[in-house]
Amino acid sequence: xxxxxxxxxxxxxxxxxxxxxxxxxxxxxxxxxxxxxxxxxxxxxxxxxxxxxxxxxxxxxxxxxxxxxxxxxxxxxxxxxxxxxxxxxxxxxxxxxxxxxxxxxxxxxxxxxxxxxxxxxxxxxxxxxxxxxxxxxxxxxxxxxxxxxxxxxxxxxxxxxxxxxxxxxxxxxxxxxxxxxxxxxxxxxxxxxxxxxxxxxxxxxxxx
Amino acid sequence: xxxxxxxxxxxxxxxxxxxxxxxxxxxxxxxxxxxxxxxxxxxxxxxxxxxxxxxxxxxxxxxxxxxxxxxxxxxxxxxxxxxxxxxxxxxxxxxxxxxxxxxxxxxxxxxxxxxxxxxxxxxxxxxxxxxxxxxxxxxxxxxxxxxxxxxxxxxxxxxxxxxxxxxxxxxxxxxxxxxxxxxxxxxxxxxxxxxxxxxxxxxxxxxx
Numbered sequence: 001x002x003x004x005x006x007x008x009x010x011x012x013x014x015x016x017x018x019x020x021x022x023x024x025x026x027x028x029x030x031x032x033x034x035x036x037x038x039x040x041x042x043x044x045x046x047x048x049x050x051x052x053x054x055x056x057x058x059x060x061x062x063x064x065x066x067x068x069x070x071x072x073x074x075x076x077x078x079x080x081x082x083x084x085x086x087x088x089x090x091x092x093x094x095x096x097x098x099x100x101x102x103x104x105x106x107x108x109x110x111x112x113x114x115x116x117x118x119x120x121x122x123x124x125x126x127x128x129x130x131x132x133x134x135x136x137x138x139x140x141x142x143x144x145x146x147x148x149x150x151x152x153x154x155x156x157x158x159x160x161x162x163x164x165x166x167x168x169x170x171x172x173x174x175x176x177x178x179x180x181x182x183x184x185x186x187x188x189x190x191x192x193x194x195x196x197x198x199x200x201x202x203x204x205x206x207x208x
Numbered sequence: 209x210x211x212x213x214x215x216x217x218x219x220x221x222x223x224x225x226x227x228x229x230x231x232x233x234x235x236x237x238x239x240x241x242x243x244x245x246x247x248x249x250x251x252x253x254x255x256x257x258x259x260x261x262x263x264x265x266x267x268x269x270x271x272x273x274x275x276x277x278x279x280x281x282x283x284x285x286x287x288x289x290x291x292x293x294x295x296x297x298x299x300x301x302x303x304x305x306x307x308x309x310x311x312x313x314x315x316x317x318x319x320x321x322x323x324x325x326x327x328x329x330x331x332x333x334x335x336x337x338x339x340x341x342x343x344x345x346x347x348x349x350x351x352x353x354x355x356x357x358x359x360x361x362x363x364x365x366x367x368x369x370x371x372x373x374x375x376x377x378x379x380x381x382x383x384x385x386x387x388x389x390x391x392x393x394x395x396x397x398x399x400x401x402x403x404x405x406x407x408x409x410x411x412x413x414x415x416x
Binding site for chain 2: 004005012013015023030037041044045157160168
């Protein structure tokens with residue numbers, strides 16, 4: 001059963017338990033999906049409203065983007081759990097002989113790279129959600145402007161949460177070229193996003 | 209059916225739709241519950257582990273607190289939806305006569321106060337979750353330190369999201385004494401929490 005097919009309470013119960021998955025990576029993906037869903041909600045509360053006749057096309061485009069990102073993040077939530085399972089499986093491979101040890105090391109390295117690249121994709125997608133929040137606040141139904149504000153808070157929390165999950169995996173990886181590449185990618189993604197969050201939040205507060 | 213009994217995907221679908229609830233207030237409560245669940249996870253990965261024998265009592269206390277806060281926030285998620293329904297009902301009351309208009313105005317004011325105080329409770333509870341994150345990072349299983357970091361990101365996003373929902377309701381309230389009181393309470397809750405989030409995040413990053 002997919003994690004996202006479970007009731008919200010069960011998701012929270014499993015998260016709180018000592019079971020290794022879901023963990024922080026899944027929460028990052030869910031937080032991003034919540035942000036994308038809120039952008040969609042703002043759009044859906046704007047479409048077909050006379051007072052917003054001038055922005056219907058823009059809002060339609062925004063909705064198509066937010067729904068695509070929501071689907072992507074829901075998928076990444078499941079992928080994060082799978083990546084963890086893959087790593088656990090590799091760690092349990094036999095290591096009695098030198099050949100077995102070598103096979104296990106190769107499998108663990110590959111699994112750890114996947115477990116790093118999934119949260120990196122979550123971080124990338126969360127940034128794309130952040131990019132939709134100011135347009136949603138500017139053009140969307142003004143009665144839902146606080147929801148556009150919540151969207152950016154959730155998307156930025158998703159970005160930073162995903163970053164922590166990338167970093168914890170990079171910390172155990174020995175492939176220095178891979179580590180340097182992913183660290184550089186992460187830095188670009190994080191650059192200025194705390195400020196962006198605060199600016200959108202302050203702008204939303206100024207309209208309440 | 210309770211909102212939290214629905215599958216995660218359905219919750220996201222309903223959030224994205226133009227249906228008035230769930231909205232940003234429910235997301236605030238959920239985000240706080242996710243933060244609390246992550247603190248619980250860190251504790252559950254620490255309890256019974258020999259390497260953490262010296263902190264078992266502290267971790268036990270922390271878990272009791274995080275689980276109580278998680279239950280409270282899950283309850284507040286449902287209350288937020290109920291508060292919105294209450295306000296919608298009041299808005300639909302008849303207003304043909306002066307008496308009806310007066311009754312409706314009284315009911316709307318009362319409902320709006322409830323709809324303000326529920327996210328204020330979410331904000332208060334989110335701050336309590338934030339207070340558990342540094343101890344969880346310091347004393348919990350070091351392999352789960354990134355989860356303590358994600359916990360503070362979700363709890364602070366919950367606080368700010370709840371704040372936006374308090375403020376949008378205060379903006380339409382005419383009872384100036386109530387508005388001033390709730391604004392003051394909110395300011396106390398928000399004070400320094402952005403810095404606290406950044407400090408815990410940076411501390412966690414330094415350990416990865």
